[in-house]
Structure formats: structure tokens, C-alpha cells
Amino acid sequence: MSGLGFKVKQGSSEVIILTLLSQREMHGYEIGKQIEELSDGVLRFEMASLYPALYRMLKKGWLEAYWETSPAGRKRRYYRLTKNGRRQIRPLRKSWRQFLEALNRVARLHNA
Amino acid sequence: MHDFRKLVAPDRKQNPREREIVDELACHLEEMYMRFRRNGASEKTAFAAVSAAGKRLGPTVRKLRWEQEGGFRTWLRAVLVPGLVLACFYAVCNFALGVVSWQNPTLRREADLALVSVAFGFCASSFSRELGGRTTHRLWASAIVISFQAIAECIMIFLVIPMELIRNAQYFSEVLAPALLRILLWDIVTPAMALVIGSLISMYAFPPALRAVPLTETPA
Numbered sequence: 661m662s663g664l665g666f667k668v669k670q671g672s673s674e675v676i677i678l679t680l681l682s683q684r685e686m687h688g689y690e691i692g693k694q695i696e697e698l699s700d701g702v703l704r705f706e707m708a709s710l711y712p713a714l715y716r717m718l719k720k721g722w723l724e725a726y727w728e729t730s731p732a733g734r735k736r737r738y739y740r741l742t743k744n745g746r747r748q749i750r751p752l753r754k755s756w757r758q759f760l761e762a763l764n765r766v767a768r769l770h771n772a
Numbered sequence: 773m774h775d776f777r778k779l780v781a782p783d784r785k786q787n788p789r790e791r792e793i794v795d796e797l798a799c800h801l802e803e804m805y806m807r808f809r810r811n812g813a814s815e816k817t818a819f820a821a822v823s824a825a826g827k828r829l830g831p832t833v834r835k836l837r838w839e840q841e842g843g844f845r846t847w848l849r850a851v852l853v854p855g856l857v858l859a860c861f862y863a864v865c866n867f868a869l870g871v872v873s874w875q876n877p878t879l880r881r882e883a884d885l886a887l888v889s890v891a892f893g894f895c896a897s898s899f900s901r902e903l904g905g906r907t908t909h910r911l912w913a914s915a916i917v918i919s920f921q922a923i924a925e926c927i928m929i930f931l932v933i934p935m936e937l938i939r940n941a942q943y944f945s946e947v948l949a950p951a952l953l954r955i956l957l958w959d960i961v962t963p964a965m966a967l968v969i970g971s972l973i974s975m976y977a978f979p980p981a982l983r984a985v986p987l988t989e990t991p992a
Contacts, residue, residue: 688796689803707800707825708832711793715839737796 673705673713674722675752678745681723685740688714714739722748774819776801779826781833793836801826838904847912850905855916858896862917865892882958889963892917893970901978914971918964925955 680686680694691714692705705713717723722745729735764770776798781790801822808818838846865888873881893914897905900913929952936948 687799687803689800692800707797707829711797711832712835712839715836719839734799734802735795736799737792 672756673709674717675749675756676703677713677717678722678741678749678752681739681741682746682749685738687736687738691739717745721745774805776805776822776826779823780829787837789840790833790837793833793840797826797829797833835904846904846909850900850903850909851912851916854896854899854903854905855913855919858892858899858913858917859920862888862892863920866921878958882962885958886962886966889918889966890970890973893967894974895970896967897971897974898978901974907975910975911968911971914967915964917967918960921963922960925959929955 676695677691680691686694688707688711692707692710695703695705714723714725718725718739721742723739724742725737725739727735727737777794779801780794780797804825805818805822808821809815813821838849841849866885869881869884869888873884876884896914896917897910900910905913932948933952
């Protein structure tokens with residue numbers, strides 16, 4: 661886990677989004693809501709940071725997007741994982757686990 | 773029903789490359805609006821809340837377009853534009869510096885040029901960052917600032933050397949070669965290094981903008 665810093669920050673959004681999309685396909689708003697609900701409101705991704713993260717992952721080939729019209733007639737842009745994206749989940753989770761364990765050891769988060 | 777696309781891009785002349793982005797962000801705002809309504813907010817309150825979110829999306833649309841664009845467009849925008857704009861100013865500044873300080877000792881003149889180059893490197897790198905440039909783009913933008921001067925001097929060198937070699941080989945080795953080396957060192961290598969130093973200072977002062985996505989935006 662060398663070279664932390666902004667790579668960690670960037671990775672945080674990536675691991676969250678990849679994990680959510682590994683369960684099912686979602687549109688942008690749904691991803692943001694899921695993050696907020698699953699973290700009990702602690703993590704909130706505003707549009708200005710959620711969509712750049714999604715577009716960056718599209719560019720990396722980790723996600724693919726498609727438009728779909730709901731039965732109510734509303735068009736939504738859905739995101740789903742590609743094979744390459746699915747391969748990224750395990751190493752990202754491992755890095756995060758190591759990082760959080762190290763942080764816990766140093767900052768004694770469990771005593772907080 | 774409200775036109776949420778107008779909230780995302782109210783005054784912008786619709787750029788075809790941004791259409792899909794605007795559509796997607798408008799969908800997001802529509803979902804927000806419907807959620808507010810489901811939670812019991814009045815139409816006016818819900819729309820006011822969504823409008824407030826929509827008003828801040830102009831820079832996001834631009835960033836997303838940049839994120840979508842291919843390599844050449846990114847280079848054009850984040851490298852060539854800042855690099856060439858500042859190259860024009862640099863050429864003027866270099867000329868002015870030559871006029872103002874031609875009587876100063878050589879070392880003083882070159883120190884002035886190096887300081888100016890650091891400042892230009894800083895500006896080019898910061899400008900590139902504002903246009904979505906990343907580390908490599910910012911370094912290249914700074915390096916391009918010296919391009920006019922480098923091209924002019926390379927043309928001179930590559931024209932002068934063969935001509936002088938044909939005319940007088942001895943004159944070349946005694947007079948011209950040291951002069952050319954001095955030009956390369958003082959007019960190209962030193963300012964180029966100063967530009968890169970300026971760029972590095974800018975990168976330290978203003979880290980990359982697009983990639984840093986915070987883990988928590990607003991703690992609840």
C-alpha cells in the first residue's frame with residue numbers, strides 16, 4: 661500500500677461503485693441513493709463527484725452504460741460492470757482492507 | 773412537467789457532445805424532484821430544491837465532456853491551447869527582456885530569463901489544470917511555452933551549421949560551435965528546466981482537479 665493520498669480517495673469511490681454494480685445494474689441517481697442508504701447517510705456523493713467517477717470508470721472500461729426506457733416512459737442511463745470491472749473488485753477490496761486495518765492499528769479507531 | 777434539461781444547461785448553446793450528459797443529469801434531477809414530491813414537499817419547494825442543485829452543474833457538464841473526449845481533443849485543449857497562448861506572451865516577454873537588459877552582464881540576463889520562465893511554467897501548468905489537464909498535460913503545456921524560441925533557434929542552427937561548414941570548417945570549430953552551445957544552454961536548456969520547475973511548483977500548489985473524488989462529500 662504505497663503511494664496513498666489522492667489514489668486512496670479516488671479508489672474509495674471506485675470500490676463502492678464497483679461493489680454496488682456487482683449486485684445489479686443501476687442508474688446514477690440510484691447509485692447515489694444506495695450509497696447514502698447503505699452507509700446510513702454517512703457517505704453522500706453529490707452529482708459533481710458521482711458522475712465524474714462513473715465517467716472515469718467508463719473510460720477505463722470497468723463499466724458500460726446504456727439507455728433504457730421504463731414502463732412509465734422515463735429514459736434512464738444504466739450502468740453495469742464489464743468483465744474487466746469485475747476483475748478490479750477483489751484487488752481494490754484487498755487494498756482497502758489493508759489500509760483500514762493499518763489505520764485502525766495506528767489511530768485506534770476501534771476505541772473511538 | 774418541468775424541463776430539467778434547462779436546469780442543467782440554462783444559458784449554454786447546446787453542444788452536441790454534451791447532449792447525452794445533459795440528458796443524464798436532467799434525469800438525475802427529475803428523480804430528485806420526484807423523491808421530494810413523494811416525501812410530501814410541495815411542487816414549488818421541490819422544484820426550488822432541485823433548481824438549487826441544478827445551478828451548480830455547469831462545471832460538472834464540462835468536466836464530464838472532457839472525461840469523455842479522446843486523447844487528441846484533450847491534448848488540444850489542455851496542452852496546445854495553454855502552451856501556445858503562453859508561448860506568444862513568452863516570446864514578447866523574452867524580446868522585452870532582451871531590450872531592457874541588454875547592457876546587464878550575461879549571467880544576470882540569464883537569471884532574469886530563468887525567473888520569467890519559472891513564472892511562465894507555473895502559469896501554463898495552472899492554465900492547463902483549469903482546462904482539465906492532468907500531470908503529463910501540465911508538464912507538456914509548460915514545455916510548449918518555449919516552442920517558438922526552440923523552433924526558431926533549431927532552424928537557425930540547422931541552417932547555419934551546414935552553410936558554415938561548407939564555407940569555412942575552421943571558423944565553425946573556433947567561433948560558431950561555442951556560440952551555438954551557449955545558445956542551446958542559455959536559451960533552450962536553462963529556460964526549459966525553469967519552465968518545468970514552474971510547472972512542478974504549480975502541481976504542488978494546485979494538485980490534479982478531476983481525479984480527486986473525496987470519500988465523504990458532506991457528512992450527514
